[in-house]
Amino acid sequence: MTNKIAIFKGHRIRRLIYNNEWCFSVIDVCEVLTDSSDAGAYWRKLKQRLKDEGSEVVTFCHGLKLKAPDGKMRETDCSNTEGMLRIIQSIPSPKAEPFKRWLAKVGYERVKEIEDPELAMNQITRRKICKTGHLSTGAMIS
Structure with a gap:
């Protein structure tokens, strides 16, 4: 441990x-x-x-x-x-409310991604572009 x-x-x-x-x-x-x-x-x-x-x-x-x-x-x-x-x-508690709102938002987004897998793929692509500045093809995003 x-x-x-x-x-x-x-x-x-x-x-x-x-x-x-x-x-x-x-x-x-x-x-x-x-x-x-x-x-x-x-x-x-x-x-x-x-x-x-x-x-x-x-x-x-x-x-x-x-x-x-x-x-x-x-x-x-x-x-x-x-x-x-x-x-x-x-x-x-009011202090727990930001967590609850965040959980509700993330949960809602996941349900939408399950309903439409293309949304999930778009989100993955956006994260990759934000992280690396380009797609896996090596093309730079301007």
């Missing part, structure tokens, strides 16, 4: 690689996206609410050891990217 710290809007988000994918501290994300004075209590309450509603999002959570502020390794609920995005969707 690889431990890393991600910085988001000046806040530290603890993360590590678990089962070959990034997992993030749920409490750290809750702290960033809510005004709760106790992010741990906020997460416990949200997790219970999600369980009561029958949400499967908590199945994406794993108790993993991360370095706590006191320097000790402590078990912390962590989630992979998919689970974290679903958890963020469940947080009723």
